[in-house]
Amino acid sequence: MIKFAKTQHISQCIEIQKNSLSKDILSELNNYFLFYLFFESCINNINCFFLVNEEKGTVTSFIIILKNPSKFFFDLLKASIRNYSYTLHAFLLMIKNVHNFTKCVLFLKPPINEFFVELPGQMPEIKVIATRNEYQNKGYGTQLLNYALKLIDNKCIVKTHSEKAAQFYIKNGGAIAGYERTGLWKLTIFYFFPIK
Numbered sequence: 001m002i003k004f005a006k007t008q009h010i011s012q013c014i015e016i017q018k019n020s021l022s023k024d025i026l027s028e029l030n031n032y033f034l035f036y037l038f039f040e041s042c043i044n045n046i047n048c049f050f051l052v053n054e055e056k057g058t059v060t061s062f063i064i065i066l067k068n069p070s071k072f073f074f075d076l077l078k079a080s081i082r083n084y085s086y087t088l089h090a091f092l093l094m095i096k097n098v099h100n101f102t103k104c105v106l107f108l109k110p111p112i113n114e115f116f117v118e119l120p121g122q123m124p125e126i127k128v129i130a131t132r133n134e135y136q137n138k139g140y141g142t143q144l145l146n147y148a149l150k151l152i153d154n155k156c157i158v159k160t161h162s163e164k165a166a167q168f169y170i171k172n173g174g175a176i177a178g179y180e181r182t183g184l185w186k187l188t189i190f191y192f193f194p195i196k
């Protein structure tokens with residue numbers, strides 16, 4: 001059953017994030033950052049759609065869509081000030097782990113984009129979509145993606161470096177818009193747009 005995420009779902013989402021997206025930059029952050037800064041900022045935020053697919057109390061998959069991606073940075077900043085004691089604690093844990101810290105600093109470098117198609121200005125962005133490992137290939141991701149796309153008039157972008165995710169987006173109607181190179185990865189940018 002698809003529903004809007006609540007605070008009680010966050011721990012399960014973090015678990016899925018860390019297992020299914022272990023190479024993602026978000027997974028490098030410790031649980032304090034993820035819980036209090038990232039996931040909590042997405043709940044009750046009019047700029048976000050944070051949905052979970054839940055079966056008998058188990059979150060099988062989740063999706064986070066940012067309606068206005070550039071505004072989200074300020075939401076995170078506000079959350080880090082509101083939860084300053086967690087921010088400080090999480091930051092100290094981060095710098096103890098030089099490897100993660102370096103990766104996160106590299107990630108902050110402005111990315112270089114190359115587009116093949118012209119997108120109509122600011123588009124909503126799927127920030128994260130992931131299915132719990134043991135529930136993958138059962139249709140949960142497709143169900144969640146299609147439900148979420150309806151909320152944003154089937155119009156958004158999503159960036160990925162995963163070949164499996166790329167196939168998943170293509171099967172669900174996504175097309176390649178271009179590439180984004182960061183200090184770490186080359187991400188493929190997909191776009192979804194209403195079929196006329």
Ligand SMILES: CC(C)(COP(=O)(O)OP(=O)(O)OC[C@H]1O[C@@H](n2cnc3c(N)ncnc32)[C@H](O)[C@@H]1OP(=O)(O)O)[C@@H](O)C(=O)NCCC(=O)NCCS
Binds near residue numbers: 132
């Ligand atoms: C990408 C991802 C979210 C897809 O989620 P999912 O729940 O496994 O997706 P689905 O089950 O809906 O679809 C995947 C496959 O299952 C098949 N499937 C769909 N409905 C099904 C059903 N009812 N029964 C069995 N199989 C089904 C689909 O055809 C598809 O198979 P195919 O790729 O061979 O065509 C998931 O693989 C994942 O979490 N990956 C790691 C995280 C990630 O890379 N996220 C994207 C980052 S941008």
